[in-house]
Amino acid sequence: IHTRFGATYEKVNQAFGEYFSAFFGGGQAHLALTNPDNVAEAGIEMEAQPPGKRIASLNMLSGGERSLTAVALLFALLTVNPAPFCVLDEVDAALDEANVGRFTSALEALSQKTQFLVITHNRRTVEAADSIYGVSMGRDGVSKVLSLRLADLPR
């Protein structure tokens, strides 16, 4: 696959597998071309196998496993082709404590190259941030914004 797309595809596939096994503590995930003979037109399949399991199709994954697999692909794309900034709106909603930890440490590493705006209700995710904005809604239905420090947040 000697095209520009081909080179990107190989790198993203590699990084996707690495993020996946870092998040799941093993297992493997990869992309596949629907038609390897015609790279220019082929679509992209996705496969994911958490460690110790035998997943027949992506719809057997749990809610949290699906979020984590999707984030692994997103972070792979950002690694191969860093976008200047990235907005994440409650991508951690389905994750348990341990997976939020894995998500935030990967986020911190990526934030060297990409700026992140992370909307969350999760205190652990907020703790990984360099700065915090609080949004509140008055009885008048108008949003107000305030720059916060971690100490300002409810326990």
Added chain:
Amino acid sequence: IHTRFGATYEKVNQAFGEYFSAFFGGGQAHLALTNPDNVAEAGIEMEAQPPGKRIASLNMLSGGERSLTAVALLFALLTVNPAPFCVLDEVDAALDEANVGRFTSALEALSQKTQFLVITHNRRTVEAADSIYGVSMGRDGVSKVLSLRLADLPR
């Protein structure tokens, strides 16, 4: 609306409005028949107005507001026609701290008549339970189950 459906509809509509304004601290919500002249065939519309806001359609509600509105309708149905048991799978995922509190106090009141099985990652929701089951997955991909007490859970 003198039919059995009609009587239920009126009661559910009433209870829906009450749960909604208890959850949102005001505002109002109600159901509407698509064709009041033909009750037997009519569909059901839903309207919700959080306090101080003017919502043109349900898709203007936020993620958490949508969950809370849906739970208000579910609890209204359970109030009018208590099902013997009810299973809730992470219905609190999008809710903030304060709304989780409102959800669990309504749950506790309803649990006098209906048994609940509540799957959650939210410690506050677990604290409202009478008993707790922990599910874990071994490296062999097999689920194991353990009866727990609140003190067993990670902080």
Added chain:
Amino acid sequence: MYLKKLSIQGFKSFPNRTTFDFGPGITSVVGPNGSGKSNVSDAIRWVLGEQSSRLLRTKKSEDVIFSGTGSRAAVGMAEVIITLDNEDRWLPLDFGEVEVGRRVYRNGESEYLMNGSRVRLRDVVDLLMKGDVGQNSYAIMGQGLVDEVLSMSPDERRSLLDEAA
């Protein structure tokens, strides 16, 4: 009436017979991502007669059978049995307990059981409907589906209310 006991064997991530004993109040189920919590809710939905692959997260009916893992072979049958406390005679049967069971084999064949003897799906659904324990009712809220009622068409919402009538 309440759900007194749930026994799962060979269903999804539960190859070993696993039982839950429930009390009448609120029972919470916790655990890490992918541990099998939603599979428990699927088991309850399934034993009550659920046929929808979308709601069961499967493609074929035998996908609910434990399909094996790295270190454990697949099994040939899934079985879920619920024991309902019927002291209050909520269900019109003269038993203090009612057991409802469902099995499926690799060849796709299903069996339904009531108090140990084979019945048809119709018998299970008819009985449960009398007690408002239908499998497609509002009483089982799947993961990520809580706000589905807001995106339903007016006619779909109507069928929710019809059940409550």
Added chain:
Amino acid sequence: MYLKKLSIQGFKSFPNRTTFDFGPGITSVVGPNGSGKSNVSDAIRWVLGEQSSRLLRTKKSEDVIFSGTGSRAAVGMAEVIITLDNEDRWLPLDFGEVEVGRRVYRNGESEYLMNGSRVRLRDVVDLLMKGDVGQNSYAIMGQGLVDEVLSMSPDERRSLLDEAA
């Protein structure tokens, strides 16, 4: 390059001009349900040229304009302006800062701005594409949409990868 400043006025729940100053690292946005956090993410998506009503949670293009509340009248225009730090000349323009703006009026008419002067949508999209800041790229993940990539068709996934190439 990074997003240095965001100014929102008349867009969704922000009738008053509201500005955010961002640093290059991780900024977290917190707040109660319904307070306006996702509206901030919608504002960024919108100013970058987003046209999809599904992703903007609207029906018509003017639905993004503050529609009034119990105690506050509706306004006639929505405006969002982002200031991008371009010290590293990531965007092929000889400015240390690049301002991109978008306005929409009640009559549905849209305006796009770059460093204060009116341009066409095409100009904005072309410029941003050069810096991999497209509005339909993977870089903005909406609420509840994180696992959408798992349910996409292979061709849809392909277009995600094409953007990264």
